[in-house]
Amino acid sequence: MKLTLIAVGHKMPGWVNEAFAEYQRRFPPDWPFALKELKPETADSAAQTKAREADKILAAVPKDALLVTLDERGRDLTTKALAQQLERWQLDARPVAFVIGGTEGLDERVKAAAHFSLRLSSLTLPHMLVRVLLAEQLYRAWSVLAGHPYHRE
Ligand SMILES: C[S@@+](CC[C@H](N)C(=O)[O-])C[C@H]1O[C@@H](n2cnc3c(N)ncnc32)[C@H](O)[C@@H]1O
Numbered sequence: 001m002k003l004t005l006i007a008v009g010h011k012m013p014g015w016v017n018e019a020f021a022e023y024q025r026r027f028p029p030d031w032p033f034a035l036k037e038l039k040p041e042t043a044d045s046a047a048q049t050k051a052r053e054a055d056k057i058l059a060a061v062p063k064d065a066l067l068v069t070l071d072e073r074g075r076d077l078t079t080k081a082l083a084q085q086l087e088r089w090q091l092d093a094r095p096v097a098f099v100i101g102g103t104e105g106l107d108e109r110v111k112a113a114a115h116f117s118l119r120l121s122s123l124t125l126p127h128m129l130v131r132v133l134l135a136e137q138l139y140r141a142w143s144v145l146a147g148h149p150y151h152r153e
Contacts, residue, residue, distance in 0.1 A: 001086070002095035003033045003138065006060045008053050008102035009127050010037040016128045023135035031142055033135070036060050046104040054107035057099055065097040066115045069106055070134060072124050074117030079151065082137060083144035085116070098138075100130050 012020075020035065027033045038060060041052035061067055066089055077085060089096050098118075099110060111117065120133050143150035 001031055001090045002062070003027075003031060004036060004062055004065065004095060004097045005033070005100070005131065005134065006036045006038065006057055006097055007100040007127065007131055008038045008040055008057070009100070009131075010039050012037075012128060012131075016132060019132040020135050023132070023139045026139050027142065028146075033138065040102045049102070049104050050107035051109075053102055053104075054109045057106075057110050058113065061097045061099075061113075062095050065095040066092065067110075067113055068096060068098045068116045068118055069111055069114040070098060070100045070120065070130055071106065071111070071117045072119055072122065074119040076119045076122075079137070079140055080144060082118075083141040086138070086141050087145055098134060100127050100134070102127060 024033050024035065038053065038056045041049050041056075043049040043052055086096075099106065099114075101110075120130060120137070125133070140151050142148070
C-alpha cells in the first residue's frame with residue numbers, strides 16, 4: 001500500500017527530520033511512505049492563507065488516493081482500530097494520502113474532500129509533532145498487521 005504524507009511546512013528543524021526519517025525508513029518496500037512538504041503561504045487573512053494552501057494540498061494528492069486529514073476535531077482510533085482501518089484501505093487497493101495543515105489549519109475545501117479525518121489527541125498539537133507522531137503510529141499499525149514485535153498488547 002502506498003502512503004503519502006502531504007505536510008504544510010518546510011525547512012523543519014533537524015530533530016523533526018531525524019525523528020520522521022527514523023520511522024519512515026522502517027516501512028517495508030510494499031508500504032512505501034513518501035513525504036511531500038509544501039511551502040506555507042502567507043496572505044492577508046487566515047482564510048486566504050488556508051485557501052492558497054488548499055490549492056497546493058489538493059494538487060499534491062496522488063491520483064485515486066484516499067484522502068485522510070489530520071485534525072484535532074476528527075475521529076480518534078485505538079492502535080488496533082487504526083491498523084484495521086489501514087487494512088480496509090489496503091483492500092481498496094488505493095493509495096492513501098494523509099494531510100497535515102499549517103499554522104492556520106486546514107481549509108474547508110480540504111476537509112470536504114477527505115474520506116476520513118483522524119485525531120491524534122484532543123489537544124492542538126504543533127504540526128511538526130503531528131508529522132512525527134503520525135509516522136510512528138502508522139509504523140506501529142503496520143507492525144500490528146505484520147505481527148512484528150514492535151507493538152506489544
Ligand atoms: C497548529 S495545527 C493548526 C491548528 C488550527 N488552529 C486548527 O484549527 O486546526 C496544524 C495542523 O496540525 C494538525 N493537528 C494539530 N493538532 C492535531 C491533533 N490533535 N490531531 C491531529 N492533527 C492535529 C492539523 O492537521 C492542523 O491543521
